[in-house]
Amino acid sequence: MDVLRIATAGSVDDGKSTLIGRLLHDTKSITRDKLDAITVTSKRKGLDFTDLSLLTDGLIAEREQGITIDVANIYFSTPHRKYIIADTPGHIEYTRNMITGTSHSQVSIILIDARNGIIEQTKRHLFISSLLKVDTVFVCVNKMDLVNFDEAVFLSIQKEFMVLAKKIGYEGTLHFVPVVARDGDNVVNDSERMDWYRGPSLLKLLEAVQVNSKEKSLSARFPVQYVIRPRNEDHHDFRGYAGRLKTGSLHTGEKVMVLPSLKESVIKTLMVSEKNVDTALAGESIVVELEDDVDVSRGDMIVEVSSGCNCGSSFTATLAWMEDQPLTSGKSFLLQHNVNLVKARLTALENVLDINTMEEKKEVGELKLNDIGKVVIKIAKPIFVDLYRDNPANGSFVLIDEYTNNTVAVGIIESF
Secondary structure (H helix, E strand, C coil), X not given: CCEEEEEEECCCCCCHHHHHHHHHHHCCCCCHHHHHHHHHHHHHCCCCCCCHHHHCCCCHHHHHHCCCCCCEEEEEECCCCEEEEEECCCCHHHHHHHHHHHHCCCEEEEEEECCCCCCHHHHHHHHHHHHXXXXXXXXXXECHHHHCCCHHHHHHHHHHHHHHXXXXXXXXXXXXXXXXXXXXXXXXXXXXXXXXXXXCCHHHHHXXXXXXXXXXXXXXXXXXXXXXXXXXXXXXXXXXXXXXXXXXXXECCCEEXXXXXXXXXXXXXXXXXXXXXXXXXXXXXXXXXXCCCCCCCCCCEEXXXXXXXXXXXXXXXXXXXXXXXXXXXXCEEEEEECCEEEEEEEEEEEEEEXXXXXXXXXXXXXXXXXXXXXXXXXXXXXXXXXXXCCCHHHCXXXXXXXXXXXXXXXXXXXXX
């Protein structure tokens, strides 16, 4: 049974947590005692309905404020497949959390309050989905009951959203669904109150998504995290290289190359969970033993000999700035890419995105909190990367403040 990873997005009070709660409730993915508990809590809050958002808003602060603050992974399943939903915050202050949740997802669900239509956060969330190459976006126009189930309202938002997607340059697939998350209309079951909508419910659309693991089809990228040298007589000649295979696949007998030395060898053995295997796939934690005594250290990368990998000390990247203190040219950071941590310096600010107009503003002096812009970064030691569009897992990085140790930005590599 395959797994579909979903990110939810939308502004505050658009109903993301309620929608997820409805999916859990209507697929019978919650226990009776948990349902009874949130029913009691809803009554205590003076509500005349069961507040299903309480199923996902787990932090005390979230329950008190009625907003999502942290990213929560929600698990449920149907007879067709398993699902992992990243319930991400909608408030602009927590845009960084939305980026984190979306970066690991195959599809996005963007909620829009039918009364408010497309707002700034809607634009930001679609841009992030486009930036992170999410192939499918489901646009749920929620709270249709509060606009009297008016088809014209739905169609107007759909038209405006499609214009926005074209302006952003989103190349994936869009699906539009009118819903009432609180009552369940078109979430799992079809709505009788919106008979003008002829499309499938949200769950039926999710069930139909084709799950293709891009990571497995890409070139092999294996950053070495640890060199294993057992100190016993039985394995005194053994030298294994442990880590997580980021993308692609590796096979025993395959010719590979070690970066940065460019030395070539052949895979002698592959181990997954301490068992010898013939093939290792992306996402698996593995140990590789090579035929030759090649010098391999932590931070080196093993790749297919035919694929190569870019080695650069300077590149252009799109950066999402996540710190209160503005970013200016010339600042220094630590750059984390896979297991490598290197010193980096911002040498140029090329532009910043205006979320309202979706236009790039040139000649900018700084990036402010939640700004997205294009920058040039120079690093002290070359690392082995791909362009994000070619290999997302090996084309992304984070910037860390070297004094506070705070993660201050996430970036994707655009060009060398």
